[in-house]
Amino acid sequence: MKVIVKENYDEMSKVCAQMIGSKVKEKPNIILGLATGSTPIGTYKELVKMYKEGQIDFSKITTFNLDEYVGLDKDNPNSYYYFMMENLFKWINIDLKNVNIPDGKALDLSKEVEEYENRLEKSGGVDVQILGIGGNGHIAFNEPGEYLNTKTSVVDLTEDTIIANSRFFNSLDEVPKKAISMGIGSILKSKEIILLASGKSKSKALFEFLTKDRITTYLPVSFLHLHSNLTVICDKDAYSLVEESCLCKKN
Ligand code: F6R
Numbered sequence: 330m331k332v333i334v335k336e337n338y339d340e341m342s343k344v345c346a347q348m349i350g351s352k353v354k355e356k357p358n359i360i361l362g363l364a365t366g367s368t369p370i371g372t373y374k375e376l377v378k379m380y381k382e383g384q385i386d387f388s389k390i391t392t393f394n395l396d397e398y399v400g401l402d403k404d405n406p407n408s409y410y411y412f413m414m415e416n417l418f419k420w421i422n423i424d425l426k427n428v429n430i431p432d433g434k435a436l437d438l439s440k441e442v443e444e445y446e447n448r449l450e451k452s453g454g455v456d457v458q459i460l461g462i463g464g465n466g467h468i469a470f471n472e473p474g475e476y477l478n479t480k481t482s483v484v485d486l487t488e489d490t491i492i493a494n495s496r497f498f499n500s501l502d503e504v505p506k507k508a509i510s511m512g513i514g515s516i517l518k519s520k521e522i523i524l525l526a527s528g529k530s531k532s533k534a535l536f537e538f539l540t541k542d543r544i545t546t547y548l549p550v551s552f553l554h555l556h557s558n559l560t561v562i563c564d565k566d567a568y569s570l571v572e573e574s575c576l577c578k579k580n
Contacts, residue, residue: 330553331560332539334568338527341564342371345459345525348560350379352457358389362458362516363417364469365394365409368525369459373417380421391427393449395460395469395516399433399483399507407497408433431481431509438483442509446481449515458519462526465489466534466548470510473547479514483507513552521558524550526567535563536570 335341349372353359363369379385394409401408410430418428429448435441449455460468465487471477472487486494486506495501516522526535537548539561544551553559565572 332568333560333562334572335562335564337564337566338371341525341527341562342369342375345369345372345523345562346375346379348523348562349376349457349459350385353385353387353390356456357386358391359456360391360393360452360454362455362460362511362519363392363394363413364459364461364525365396365412365416366461368461368527370416372459372525377417377420385421387421387423389427390423391452392423392429393452393455393511394430395458396508396510397431397433398505399438399509400505401433403434407503433505433509438509442481442483445509445511446515449481449511449518455519457521457523458516460516460522460524460553462524462531462534462538462550463490464493464530464534466537466550468513468524468550468553469516470508471513471516471549473549475546477546477549477552478510478512480512481515482510482512484510513549517552517556519556522553522556522560524553524559524561526561526563528564529566529569531563531567532570535561535567536574539571540574 333344335344397409403410405411431445432441465473470484486508491504495504498504538550544554
């Protein structure tokens with residue numbers, strides 16, 4: 330595992346975008362795994378900038394998003410489809426036929442998750458997966474608990490996540506309680522993973538992950554220890570508890 334600690338959110342985003350940008354240049358038909366939420370917005374902004382400057386061509390890429398809320402239409406401003414359009418897709422030359430995001434409004438959700446996982450498999454697999462991390466250690470919507478799903482599934486969101494995500498909604502009641510999420514196994518099949526973490530609210534989960542070389546379903550991010558090509562890019566705030574514990578060991 331490689332860990333890159335940057336001064337702040339903007340620096341973190343630039344490093345991540347540079348990495349993604351050079352990978353798209355190397356392999357124009359790359360398959361990218363994408364996340365939503367506050368964390369990757371800066372990375373997407375940088376990628377849009379690079380596109381506008383003529384540095385990258387996205388016309389041949391394929392994307393798979395990690396998750397989507399159950400019950401929200403594509404044109405609902407809180408859906409992850411809408412998020413991706415607003416923050417990335419509508420500003421670059423991606424072919425929307427190559428965009429894959431689970432359909433949270435599918436009538437048959439069991440069929441939807443099965444088909445999503447099949448599509449992922451048939452594509453040959455994600456080349457580079459971008460991940461954020463929940464304050465509770467979740468990745469995608471694989472929430473801490475007794476079990477974790479290996480494949481794409483319909484999941485119940487924990488109270489922590491519902492509260493954390495309510496900042497985008499008018500009220501807590503409006504936050505969907507279920508989502509479709511890639512499973513831990515689906516994520517681990519990616520050839521390369523970049524985990525982004527920014528801000529103090531991520532410091533505890535990042536500390537638990539980076540300082541303990543073990544896996545537990547109660548800290549879903551810990552399963553990334555099983556991946557052989559993982560880069561963590563974080564800012565100083567997210568890294569603060571790890572930094573403190575290193576200082577304590579030195580003194
Ligand atoms: C989003 C996702 C989630 C977020 C995580 C952090 O597609 O899979 O796991 O990455 O909840 O969210 P933010 O970035 O909003 O703190």
